[in-house]
Amino acid sequence: MSIVTCKVSSIEKLNDFLYRIFLAPQQAVSYKAGQYVSVVMGEKDKRHFSIANAPSSEVIELHIGATPENSYAMQVIEKMQSDGQVEVEIANGEAYLREQSVRPMIIVAGGTGFAYAKSIIEQVVALKLTNPVHLYWGVKEQDHFYLEEQAKQWDETYQNIHFHPVVELADEQWQGAQGYVHQAVLKDFSDLSAFDVYVVGRFEMAKVVREDFVKQNGNVEHIYGDAFSFI
Template identity: 45%
Template sequence: MTFINTRVLSIEPLSPHVLKVTLDAKQAVAFKAGQYLQVVMSEQDKRPFSIANIPQHNHLLELHIGATPKNPYAFEVIQRARDTHTLTVEVGLGNAFLRESDMPAIIIAGGTGYSYAKSILLDCLQRQPNRQVDLYWGAKKQADLYELNRLTQLATVHRNFNFNPVVESPETRWKGKTGLVHQAVLSDFPSLENKQVYVAGRFEMAALIKTEFLPLGLSQDCLFGDAFAFLK
């Protein structure tokens, strides 16, 4: 774990409620794809956010923050970034990072949990190009899938990558999967033997995945997500 004073390079909207914050660490930062950082608001107040970029771009740190005034936990971080143009962060946290393996990887993201999934996905495509990867990204509405077009295009370039967007409340013209994201995975994978599953999203989603995926042959040692450290 490393404490770093970073400069805020940019704050850009990804959707009406999600902002991309790019930080310049001014030095190489050691972390693994799928790890997170904590923004240090005070000695007793540290707020975690997944690192969305890959470790190879290790002097920059990309965060996707869902921030509205109704969510002060995240909104106060954005306010500090705007006011001071700096953030102190603690980097290299979490054990749900991408593993080297020949097993197919299934990545499941809910909402801004996509920032975790993005780092895992891009690192896997770059360093393990022959590995099968399926990304399931679930959101309330299509507009919340703020990198939908980029991922759709990426799937046309990488033959081992399948992108599966899932919308809970679809509009009339939506042609993708609907419902809960973990149920979309179950409909495509009746067996999860010899698979690795990476998860980021609400605790409720993670709990359902653990309950419903393990009986289908998924090994406990092949289920990764920071939420599982808090779920028994």
């Protein structure tokens, strides 16, 4: 895998813990919707983040959740801020959008996994795919929906795209689905055999999602998630 130098075009803090970064590769690159970059921090230190935009763009968008307690991500932010550029491997991962598939899709995203979902949905829109797409975005608290308006806009604009927000620790005012995000999928679809499923989130989350979806007729060959390579 070749390493590409990227200029840091902008770093925007979206809330107390999340940064939106745009990188400008200094040479032509290609990748598939749903793949990730590995930021090179050292010879054997590469840190992985989902690409948050479709491949048609000339920039690479990242959503990085980072706090002082999370050194894995915070050190990357600090390096970008101080150096103004980073070296990355682009086009990593096998959980990319299967563009030729005509099966309906379920995307299960936890937290900043919305970046992964955003890349896939932008590509669905760009290619004018008509497959039904169900985006289940789960967060711990309602105010963690950092780009909720974008997700709502897809739902309102495109007949085949449906947004299902899920809050784990919901307050009394929340009217939507509550609990773990994948449980909302299981409640809505009793038979998952027809779906392509894309999963992004913590390793332990991905493991449980796959196990529970298979119990509900999900086809393991059509459940995609890069976390599965590590568990």
